[in-house]
Amino acid sequence: MLFEKLIRPALYRLSGADPETVHERTVRALSLLPEKPPLLRGIYAADDPATVFGLRFPNRVGLAAGMDKDGRALHAWPALGFGFVEVGTVTRLAQPGNPRPRLFTLADNDAVINRMGFNNSGADALAARLAARGKPAVPLGISIGKSKVVPLTEAVEDYRYSLRTLYPYADYFAVNVSSPNTPGLRELQDKSALSELLSELRRTSAELGTTPLLVKVAPDLTDSALAELLEVCDSHGVAGVIATNTTLSRNGLTGPEAATGAETGGLSGRPLTQRAREVVRFIHTHTEGRLPIIGVGGVLCGLDARGLLDAGASLVQVYTGFALKGPGLIREINRTLAGWR
Template sequence: MRGVLFEKLLRPALYRVCANDPETVHERTVRALSLLPAHLPLLRGVYAVDDPATVFGIRFPNRVGLAAGMDKDGRALHAWPALGFGFVEVGTVTRLAQPGNAKPRLFTLAANDAIINRMGFNNAGADALAARLAARGKPAVPLGISIGKSKVVPLADAVEDYRYSLRALYPYADYFAVNVSSPNTPGLRELQDRSALSELLGELQRTSAGLAATPAPLLVKVAPDLTDSALAELLEVCEAHGVAGIIATNTTLSRAGLTGPEAEIGKETGGLSGRPLTGRAREVVRFVHEHTGGKLPIIGVGGVLSGPDARALLDAGASLVQVYTGFALKGPGLVREINRTLAGWR
């Protein structure tokens, strides 16, 4: 019932108040959540589910995480656990503060349960996030930090750009996600190629080993648009450099699956997420699981809009799941539904 109320009443009301601008809705939602500490116990009683799992050495109170992109600068960190999330991934953050791409850059395709974004890693920068975490502390659940390349930094200097963010944020992350797969930063996906990825991961692992006796797990987020051969090559590089896990997947450049009048909106550039990505995300998760013999833990993300969607990702080989588009379209009731569906899964 609460999910229906969000979809049929609250979300339409938010869009009316915000002049049908999805980015304004997003911004006001995160801002409101950042101001809710007095109500957290009440929210937690409604949404939180305790179903612990240990993955890549980290104990998660449940298997459902908030994907990167929702709270890039970590402004509402203490609200997300109260909405049922078992872990939170902030970012993608870059060494340099940057405004992102020109607006409009976020488009809702509600009839297709989808979103197109070309945000372009808009964030306040690694140092600003580190300062916020130092002042306010970490959330009550594991914190992942997604790091990416600053747009103005040439690909030739990408390694040092990533290393700066890793060092600045190292005291606060339970794991790091290396984002080399966003379609919205020019040239970024070239870092998925064997030589470039090998250099990047090698330097990040060496840097991490110098910062802690037990280095924070390093995960790589992959694009759903890779061919099987390209994905297999990427996985070989990841295994060679001791990567702790894979996040599958990022948004897609494909527009397959879009139907109805919203197909016209699909002509907008950017990454597509939501229901059209459900099947492909599952395929990539299954490929990663089978290619690595189940030895490389996977966070499954992409088109999770129901409890069965999440269960299908776990059945395909994922150990954890993340949501973004589903949460934006359906609200926190979806998190509770997924947690209840996955409760006791082994």
């Protein structure tokens, strides 16, 4: 409540009410914290260990990709209670992303629309930062995507470059083929395109080691399309699925902010809560629980996170909820899930 009532409004006043500036200043401030902030650790730390796809997680709550794309504040996130961190989405080539404004907060709907477009400093820059500063004290996931200027016909090598470059640092890789903000990217979810991509990434990964590969899926797929995607994942030995990315749907937006829904981009937050849970449940049922799932989408309280676990997820991730409600949300979720069995 302190974050929502006082801190967030102050950040918006200082930043001219621009959500992206608030985001940038928040990550920059967190990047200045010492490697092990003792005060924060004492307030937010939570231990509820779980082992998923061969990795040991100190708790089940992770930071979703998009918050710290370039890994600038890696040592701060565990101190805020996160049990794992996913950076990116990173691309082979550095790119500025889409023109601003490209991030819109719908606070009354507990939602955000973004069309960032994979703005990041590139795989080489992230590798250099990780080599210089080290990894966080919790498992590190790296989300990789396609560079905007690279045609779909060359996407496989684009992904492979990022995989090879960042392999020494990742505890798992998330293959992002589901962002709505890179033209044509979601076509890589189609059976033939995804099969080719995963075949090459698995082959490259096997040459380098045993780091798990996960696929991040869109919430907008039909059941039949999702079932087909899962068959491809199974045939190529994918370690898990991240469900879900942002949605192109505007269902659930209410009040004056519904007009902001006309902005293009992916919607996240409360309007995605139910759909994310439905997708997780479908994946869990369709695979008979064989494929681990990281549930993400519309987690605004501890019960939302528990709902994803009840639907079949093994871990959860948070982004929009953290941006809107602050670190107290992570403490609440951890406390809720500590009693979940």
